[in-house]
Amino acid sequence: MTNLTLTPALALGDDALVLSHRLGEWAGNAPVLEEEVALANIALDLLGQARILLSLAGDEDELAYLREERQFRNLQLVEQPNGDFAHTIARQLYFSVYQQLLFDHLATGGTELAPLAAKAVKETSYHRDHAEQWTLRLGDGTDESHTRMQRGLDALWRFTGELFEPVDGLDAPWAALHDEWTTRITALLERATLTLPQGPQRGAWTAGGGRQGLHTEPFGRMLAEMQHLHRSHPGASW
Amino acid sequence: MTTIAPEEPALEAVFDATVAADERIEPRDWMPDAYRSTLVRQIAQHAHSEIIGMQPEANWITRAPSLRRKAILMAKVQDEAGHGLYLYSAAETLGTSRDELLDKLHTGRQKYSSIFNYPTLTWADVGAIGWLVDGAAITNQVPLCRCSYGPYARAMVRICKEESFHQRQGYELLMALSRGTEAQHAMAQDAVNRWWWPSLMMFGPPDDESAHSAQSMAWKIKRHSNDELRQRFVDICVPQAEALGLTLPDPDLTWNEERGHFDFGPIDWAEFWDVLKGNGPCNEQRISRRRRAHEDGAWVREAAAAHAAKHGKADR
Ligand SMILES: [Fe+2]
Numbered sequence A: 001m002t003n004l005t006l007t008p009a010l011a012l013g014d015d016a017l018v019l020s021h022r023l024g025e026w027a028g029n030a031p032v033l034e035e036e037v038a039l040a041n042i043a044l045d046l047l048g049q050a051r052i053l054l055s056l057a058g059d060e061d062e063l064a065y066l067r068e069e070r071q072f073r074n075l076q077l078v079e080q081p082n083g084d085f086a087h088t089i090a091r092q093l094y095f096s097v098y099q100q101l102l103f104d105h106l107a108t109g110g111t112e113l114a115p116l117a118a119k120a121v122k123e124t125s126y127h128r129d130h131a132e133q134w135t136l137r138l139g140d141g142t143d144e145s146h147t148r149m150q151r152g153l154d155a156l157w158r159f160t161g162e163l164f165e166p167v168d169g170l171d172a173p174w175a176a177l178h179d180e181w182t183t184r185i186t187a188l189l190e191r192a193t194l195t196l197p198q199g200p201q202r203g204a205w206t207a208g209g210g211r212q213g214l215h216t217e218p219f220g221r222m223l224a225e226m227q228h229l230h231r232s233h234p235g236a237s238w
Numbered sequence B: 001m002t003t004i005a006p007e008e009p010a011l012e013a014v015f016d017a018t019v020a021a022d023e024r025i026e027p028r029d030w031m032p033d034a035y036r037s038t039l040v041r042q043i044a045q046h047a048h049s050e051i052i053g054m055q056p057e058a059n060w061i062t063r064a065p066s067l068r069r070k071a072i073l074m075a076k077v078q079d080e081a082g083h084g085l086y087l088y089s090a091a092e093t094l095g096t097s098r099d100e101l102l103d104k105l106h107t108g109r110q111k112y113s114s115i116f117n118y119p120t121l122t123w124a125d126v127g128a129i130g131w132l133v134d135g136a137a138i139t140n141q142v143p144l145c146r147c148s149y150g151p152y153a154r155a156m157v158r159i160c161k162e163e164s165f166h167q168r169q170g171y172e173l174l175m176a177l178s179r180g181t182e183a184q185h186a187m188a189q190d191a192v193n194r195w196w197w198p199s200l201m202m203f204g205p206p207d208d209e210s211a212h213s214a215q216s217m218a219w220k221i222k223r224h225s226n227d228e229l230r231q232r233f234v235d236i237c238v239p240q241a242e243a244l245g246l247t248l249p250d251p252d253l254t255w256n257e258e259r260g261h262f263d264f265g266p267i268d269w270a271e272f273w274d275v276l277k278g279n280g281p282c283n284e285q286r287i288s289r290r291r292r293a294h295e296d297g298a299w300v301r302e303a304a305a306a307h308a309a310k311h312g313k314a315d316r
């Protein structure tokens, strides 16, 4: 089994892998055909990132399919179920703003992650733009969409503190990134006639959270579905 | 043209001459009403097939057994959504909106290809769909790249390029299974057994029972008969199955030296008509899932429209 010390590649690879999987669940269910294409696009970009990152940490398929829940290092935010379209967009917004800030930083650094981060700049800004445009439309659309968007933002808020927990081995100005993230989200929500959620940004029991392998209930089911076929045929190649 | 109110016979002559010369009819050209409605029906059915066809394959995205396969499958399902978009746009050039067509799909007034009313029961079904269903679609669709209606022909050029990638990935997936473990090989054979006959039905009823064929051929919307295309498909598949190390579930399949084609056994047309009528294994599931996605998305589309109205720009 691959060495599971928390390497940055593993943490960021798991984020991309898990969020890609969640977005893949939308296939065939999107509210409009253009969004089938857009959500799949984002899912594919993330899966591409995941494959590069996990390959830095070990064998991509072993890591994706043969680890237990407690060995995954992704943020709890990305494993949250899709909910309605507004909930998905809220998750995308929180994550894509964070990812773009982090990758912009990594792209200019000298770590093993720099080439990937540099290559991903175009896609991360597309992901952020997609989430921002929908946040604006839903926030300032109809009463119903406004209510749903606000509900999504509120429900996921408590998973956002973890985004800026320092990751071992990853040198980043976490506090400054958090400030920048808050500034961006605040400005966007104001334009979208939405309110910045006020609750705590971290659930009381989560302690270190996803980065330490502590996940939420829906994650186990997600993994059961994702890993079942691969595990049913030990050693087979596909 | 200098005529202010041209007579229909003159316009019809121009239309006939354009078709006869193998040139393209474009959206602004005059065309007979029946030509227009035949095209709308065919393009709509094709578009609906693309989007309903996402369902059986999306069924396996979350269970794909390797990350490489998962990426390929996601990309394929995404392509099908893109095909739906091109085709609804082609139909729009004939004056029929996407909303109108979706409504007809959701209320059962327009159909989609019956093949998607069969279930994907194992991972190997993803391979069988790529190899056989996309393969049959290509055989059907390559001639449509020369269809007399310009926007449809051009959409088909783009679509066919992607369909051939779909066919190859399916073939390659089955090859990996066929050469894999015993269980994988059995899974591949079982999938091919289940998908072979429905794939042959994709070419439609035999020529003497096909309702729209003759007129479509005359208009060059269609270039080859159902039976001709079906034969072409069988001839392509037999050696491929052999290369895959899999068998096709037809004891009558034999090379006919005289005809220069493979003979094949009788198709169960009762099953075809039954599935078409709505009694296939997944008709109800596919259409209700489609309706639910559309209904669940109504508030999103309304929000986009409301936002666009407030801010005076196109919503997308
Ligand atoms: Fe297609």
Ligand SMILES: [Fe+2]
Pocket: B080, B134, B162, B163, B166
């Ligand atoms: Fe296809």
